[in-house]
Amino acid sequence: MGALFGKSKPKEEKHQITEQDRAVLGLKQQRDKLQQYQKRIKISLEQERAFAKDLVKQKKVDKAKLLLKKKRYYESLLEKTDGQLDGLERMVNDVEFAKIQVQVVERLKQGNECLDRMHKMMSIEDVERIMDETQEAIEYQKQIDELLGNTLTDEDETAVLAELEQITQQELQNLPDVPAASLPATTTEDVELPDVPTEDPGVTKPCSIGII
Amino acid sequence: MTTAKQLANFQWPWQYDFPPFFTIQPNVETQTKQIQAWCELVLDYQKHIKSYAIDVQESLSSPLFHNAKIKRKLPIDGVYLVLNALKDKGLLEWQDKKMSRALLMWRSAEEWAKLIFNWAERSGMTNTVCTLYELQLGNDVKKEEFYEIETWVLKRALRVLEKKGKAVMFDIQPNDNDNSGGVKFLS
Numbered sequence: 001m002g003a004l005f006g007k008s009k010p011k012e013e014k015h016q017i018t019e020q021d022r023a024v025l026g027l028k029q030q031r032d033k034l035q036q037y038q039k040r041i042k043i044s045l046e047q048e049r050a051f052a053k054d055l056v057k058q059k060k061v062d063k064a065k066l067l068l069k070k071k072r073y074y075e076s077l078l079e080k081t082d083g084q085l086d087g088l089e090r091m092v093n094d095v096e097f098a099k100i101q102v103q104v105v106e107r108l109k110q111g112n113e114c115l116d117r118m119h120k121m122m123s124i125e126d127v128e129r130i131m132d133e134t135q136e137a138i139e140y141q142k143q144i145d146e147l148l149g150n151t152l153t154d155e156d157e158t159a160v161l162a163e164l165e166q167i168t169q170q171e172l173q174n175l176p177d178v179p180a181a182s183l184p185a186t187t188t189e190d191v192e193l194p195d196v197p198t199e200d201p202g203v204t205k206p207c208s209i210g211i212i
Numbered sequence: 213m214t215t216a217k218q219l220a221n222f223q224w225p226w227q228y229d230f231p232p233f234f235t236i237q238p239n240v241e242t243q244t245k246q247i248q249a250w251c252e253l254v255l256d257y258q259k260h261i262k263s264y265a266i267d268v269q270e271s272l273s274s275p276l277f278h279n280a281k282i283k284r285k286l287p288i289d290g291v292y293l294v295l296n297a298l299k300d301k302g303l304l305e306w307q308d309k310k311m312s313r314a315l316l317m318w319r320s321a322e323e324w325a326k327l328i329f330n331w332a333e334r335s336g337m338t339n340t341v342c343t344l345y346e347l348q349l350g351n352d353v354k355k356e357e358f359y360e361i362e363t364w365v366l367k368r369a370l371r372v373l374e375k376k377g378k379a380v381m382f383d384i385q386p387n388d389n390d391n392s393g394g395v396k397f398l399s
Contacts, residue, residue: 016384017396024341025394026384032345096340 020099024092031088034081041081102162219275222260223363225253234284250286250294251301259318264362266295266304285321317365324358324369329378329397331356339398344370344391363391370395 048071055064217377227233227249237243242346250299254371257276258266268291277286295314303320305312317324328347332338335352343365346352358366373379373395383393 011336016398021341021382021394021396022384025343025382027392028343028346029384029392032343036345080312 020095024095027088027092027095031085031092034085034088038078038081038085041074041078045071045078048074218261222257225249225256228253228279230284231284234279234286234290236287245377247294247297249296250290254294255300255303255318258316262360262373264316264318264365267313268295269312300337303311310317313366315364321365321368321372324361324365325372327375328366328369329354329373331358333399336345338362338397341394341396342376343394347395350393366391373397 048067052064052067052071055061055067227246233246233249237246248310253267254276258264268288272285272288272291277291278284292311295311298316299306301316303313303317307315319327331353333340344351344363346356348358348361349364349365358369363370367381370381371380374381378397379395379397381393383397385392
């Protein structure tokens, strides 16, 4: 190759190619070779068939038979390679899947370690102590509340009640007035109501349409 | 070799049926335009027949430089003018000192690299290994533009990706044939 497109090889980054990558490449290379082999066999197959046809035309049936036998043999080879291809592809998938599994486990391990470290930062005793202290603090607060609550004198109580009364009064004042004018007379007497039926309606048949 | 069938639906430019197109124009400005049109035609033609190489002697009598309908041929000097113009664009590379054969890229390595990497990303092939053969002739790439790409073009494209840190080429047995290696696309 000339200088123009030059073969300037970049530094090989070996570390990015793992053992698994090599294994996968090997498997895939083998697969490619098999596929090429299959192509070759398929071409031979067609040729043999064409030859056989020609031979039959020339009335050389024995030779044609021989060729067909050869063709049959090629076909069996093709079937075998199909099986091998299948095996190879499965292996590639297995390796790739295992690789992913390893990564998943790796991540889980990381997560677990992180959890562990965080757990170490807080021991059960600590938590118990903290919870106890919190409980104590709550109770302490309650006591204070009670003490404070009880310190309200009767005077305060009346003041509270008075304020409450005041607020309710205000609320009442804000209510709309009762309308002063009387409502226009209604004409209830004129409305004619249907009479109550005197006969028994008997058995009703609800929606019997469509049901036999 | 090119067959008439291959060229059946090739869109020739209007100049192809215009006799003066086959004579190198003396006027510099006209000539520049003419050469440019020829370059485009050569690239389109090679792309159409999916060929990555050109043989000067062969091409002289191929439909590319020889329009039988109007009985016009581009003379050999003209062919060299066109091919060297392509070389100046970085798309052509002579394979011998006599300049009888050349490699021709109708799409630059960078463009190929982009196409291939896009495919790899689209089909979830990043971080996995592909063989070069798989990229050229695999069942998964039958509909891709780079199907049946020649090994040397593919390798150039992959080298572009390597420089960008998007791929690593490697092989188990380095002495195997040309396209036996593999490539790992990196995300």
